[in-house]
Amino acid sequence: MKIKFNEVIQENPIVAAIKDEKDLELALKTDIEIIFLLSGEILTLKETVEKIKAANKLVYVHIDLINGLSRDKYALEYIKKTMNVDGIITTKSNLVKIAKEMNFFVVQRFFIFDSISLKKAIKIIRVSKPDAIEILPGVIPKVIEQISKKVKVPIVTGGLIDQKDEIYKVLNAGADGISTTDKKMWEM
Numbered sequence: 001m002k003i004k005f006n007e008v009i010q011e012n013p014i015v016a017a018i019k020d021e022k023d024l025e026l027a028l029k030t031d032i033e034i035i036f037l038l039s040g041e042i043l044t045l046k047e048t049v050e051k052i053k054a055a056n057k058l059v060y061v062h063i064d065l066i067n068g069l070s071r072d073k074y075a076l077e078y079i080k081k082t083m084n085v086d087g088i089i090t091t092k093s094n095l096v097k098i099a100k101e102m103n104f105f106v107v108q109r110f111f112i113f114d115s116i117s118l119k120k121a122i123k124i125i126r127v128s129k130p131d132a133i134e135i136l137p138g139v140i141p142k143v144i145e146q147i148s149k150k151v152k153v154p155i156v157t158g159g160l161i162d163q164k165d166e167i168y169k170v171l172n173a174g175a176d177g178i179s180t181t182d183k184k185m186w187e188m
Contacts, residue, residue, distance in 0.1 A: 005086070005105060005132060006176075008033045008058060009154055013171060015179040016186055017158055023181065024048065028055045030186045036089060036107075036134075036158075036179050037061045042068030049083045060107055062089040073098045080104070089134065096128040107156065109134040112143050125151045134158055134179060139166055141173035148174025164188060 009015075015034045016027035027035055028051070035057050040048055045066060052059040061079065069075040071092060076099055079085060087105030090096060099106045108130035110121040125133060130153060135144060138157030148155055157170045158179035167178055167188065180186070 005034070005058065006154055009132075009156070009177040013175075013177040014167075014186060014188060015156055015158075015177050017179040017181045019181055023183065024051070026183055027186060028052070028057070032057065032186050034058045034060070034177070036156075038065050038089075038181075040066050042066060045069075045079075046083050049085055053084055058086040060087045060089050060105070061085050062109070063095065064090050064092065071095060073102075076102055076104065087131070093124055093128045096130050100129065100131075105132075106130045107132045107134055109136065111136050112140060118143055118146065122147060122150050125153065129153075132156060132176075135175075137161075138170055138175075138178060138180075141169045144170055144173040144175050161185070 012033045014032060015036055016032040017036045017038050018024045018027055019039045035052050037059060049059055063075060064071055080102055088099055089107040089109055091109045096106050096108050112118050112121060112135055132154040134156045137159035138161040144157060154176040156177040156179050157175045161178055161180055162182050
C-alpha cells in the first residue's frame with residue numbers, strides 16, 4: 001500500500017477531496033488517481049468505496065468524518081473486515097497507532113495555525129509514524145518546507161489552494177501532493 005501511494009502521488013499529485021456524491025461522480029470521470037473521502041455515513045460507505053474502486057482509483061477514508069462510525073479500534077476493524085479501502089485519514093494520534101497495528105496505510109491530518117502547532121505536529125509525526133501526512137491550510141509553503149526537512153513521509157497539503165501557481169509553490173516546498181475539493185483543479 002505504501003509503495004502504491006508513493007508512486008501514484010509522484011505521478012499524479014492532485015488528490016480529489018470529496019465531500020458529497022455529486023463531487024464524487026465528477027471525480028470518478030477525471031484522471032485523478034487518489035480520492036480522499038471526507039464525508040459519508042456508515043450505511044452507504046461500503047457502496048461508495050466500491051464505486052471508487054470500480055473506477056480504479058485509490059480511496060482513503062477520513063474516519064473522523066464518517067457519520068455513524070465511532071473513532072476507535074472497532075470502527076477500524078469494521079472497515080478492515082468489510083471494505084477494500086487503501087487507507088484511512090485521521091487527526092487522532094491514538095487511531096494512527098491502532099490503524100498501523102492493523103496494517104492500514106494511514107494519512108494523519110494536521111491543522112497548522114501557529115509556531116506551537118507546527119512544533120507539536122513535528123513531534124507527533126515522529127512518535128505516531130503515519131505513512132503520509134496532510135497539512136492544512138495548504139497555502140503555507142514555508143511550513144511545508146520546514147516539515148519536509150524534519151520528517152520523511154509523503155506530504156499532502158489541502159485547504160485554500162485555488163491557483164495553479166500555489167500548486168507549484170507547495171510542490172516546490174516539499175509537498176508530494178495537493179488535496180482539493182476545487183473541481184477545476186482536478187483537471188490540472
